[in-house]
Each structure stands twice: as C-alpha cells, then as structure tokens.
Amino acid sequence: DTEVTQTPKHLVMGMTNKKSLKCEQHMGHRAMYWYKQKAKKPPELMFVYSYEKLSINESVPSRFSPECPNSSLLNLHLHALQPEDSALYLCASSLPQGNSPLHFGNGTRLTVT
Amino acid sequence: LAKTTQPISMDSYEGQEVNITCSHNNIATNDYITWYQQFPSQGPRFIIQGYKTKVTNEVASLFIPADRKSSTLSLPRVSLSDTAVYYCLVGPFTGGGNKLTFGTGTQLKVEL
Numbered sequence: 001d002t003e004v005t006q007t008p009k010h011l012v013m014g015m016t017n018k019k020s021l022k023c024e025q026h027m028g029h030r031a032m033y034w035y036k037q038k039a040k041k042p043p044e045l046m047f048v049y050s051y052e053k054l055s056i057n058e059s060v061p062s063r064f065s066p067e068c069p070n071s072s073l074l075n076l077h078l079h080a081l082q083p084e085d086s087a088l089y090l091c092a093s094s095l096p097q098g099n100s101p102l103h104f105g106n107g108t109r110l111t112v113t
Numbered sequence: 114l115a116k117t118t119q120p121i122s123m124d125s126y127e128g129q130e131v132n133i134t135c136s137h138n139n140i141a142t143n144d145y146i147t148w149y150q151q152f153p154s155q156g157p158r159f160i161i162q163g164y165k166t167k168v169t170n171e172v173a174s175l176f177i178p179a180d181r182k183s184s185t186l187s188l189p190r191v192s193l194s195d196t197a198v199y200y201c202l203v204g205p206f207t208g209g210g211n212k213l214t215f216g217t218g219t220q221l222k223v224e225l
Contacts, residue, residue: 044215099145
C-alpha cells in the first residue's frame with residue numbers, strides 16, 4: 001500500500017472519450033506531480049503543481065489537462081487521446097521544501113483503443 | 114539539469130552485496146542525489162538520498178565522492194525480492210515542485 005492513492009487502477013477508453021484520472025494524498029504535501037511511463041521505459045515528467053498552482057508543464061499535448069482542486073487532490077483530464085498515449089500514469093507528491101523525496105502512487109494503467 | 118548514466122542491467126545472487134554506480138558529470142551545486150526502486154506495475158519507491166560523502170539507512174548505503182560526479186548505491190546481502198529497476202535521480206535543492214527527471218535505470222536481477 002502507498003500513501004498516494006490513484007484511481008482507477010485500470011482504464012480503457014476510446015479515442016473520442018473523456019475520462020479523468022484521480023490522485024489523492026493526505027500527507028500535507030504541497031507539491032504534486034504527474035508522470036507517464038511506457039513499458040520498460042523510465043517515468044517521464046508531465047506536470048508539476050506547487051501550492052495548487054501549475055509550475056511545470058513539460059510541453060504536454062493539450063489533450064491532457066491537469067487540475068489541482070485542493071492541496072490533497074490532483075486530477076488529469078483526458079480527451080481525444082491516441083493509442084500511443086496508452087501507458088502507466090503515475091502521480092507523486094512531496095513536501096514543499098527542497099530535496100524532499102517523491103512519494104508515488106501505484107499508477108493508473110491506461111489503454112486507449 | 115544533470116543527466117544520469119547507469120548500467121542497463123546487473124545480475125547477482127542471493128546474499129551478495131550489489132553496487133550500482135550512477136554517473137552525473139554535470140551535477141550542480143544545489144543538486145541532491147536520490148535513488149528509487151521500482152517493481153513491475155508499481156510506482157517508484159524512495160530508497161535513499163544524499164548530498165556528499167556517505168549516507169546509510171536500514172536498506173542501503175549511498176557513497177558520493179568529493180567531486181560528486183558519480184554515486185554508488187550499495188545493497189547489502191540482496192534477496193530475490195530485490196529484483197527490480199533502480200533509478201538514480203539528480204535534482205535541485207530549491208524547494209518542492211522540482212523538475213526531477215528519471216534516467217534509464219538499472220534492472221537488477223537476483224537469483225538463487
């Protein structure tokens with residue numbers, strides 16, 4: 001079990017669907033992250049929120065839309081995805097101060113058909 | 114941002130000590146070195162972090178030479194359950210919300 005909870009664990013969606021991935025933590029962390037991981041590859045940073053504000057966007061296509069409604073929640077809204085977007089989507093959080101390690105959830109396995 | 118280089122894979126046997134080295138030649142003054150472990154279909158898990166010299170916790174040791182251009186993760190007496198991918202990350206000590214980039218990682222396989 002991890003302290004970062006991601007739902008759903010698995011998601012299958014068509015290219016015309018709209019879906020959302022959810023991430024929740026109650027550790028008081030004020031930095032939250034989205035990573036994308038393809039099979040046998042390292043996680044790739046997508047977005048970083050710091051104190052509920054988007055601080056880093058790694059040139060992610062607009063079909064991925066992050067949202068941080070409060071300090072405990074992080075969402076990733078998905079729309080018009082492509083099959084190549086199929087991957088494991090990982091959420092992480094960390095304390096606001098420097099060198100704080102990331103705490104990861106176990107991810108959402110997304111398949112786009 | 115410092116780029117990291119690790120061996121792609123390593124093999125070991127139960128009970129052996131495993132040392133995984135990471136090169137980070139352009140590490141910045143305010144960068145910390147952090148190691149994560151990842152099992153299939155799980156998120157990475159924090160192992161250890163350091164800035165210089167040696168750090169030890171209950172699961173591993175981290176050795177960092179004076180020039181900080183490399184680091185070595187040492188796993189004492191590995192078991193089958195240590196079979197995983199190990200990532201070395203180098204990132205700035207400038208507050209939360211850092212741009213932490215994973216390198217290619219090292220696949221460790223432990224056999225009987």
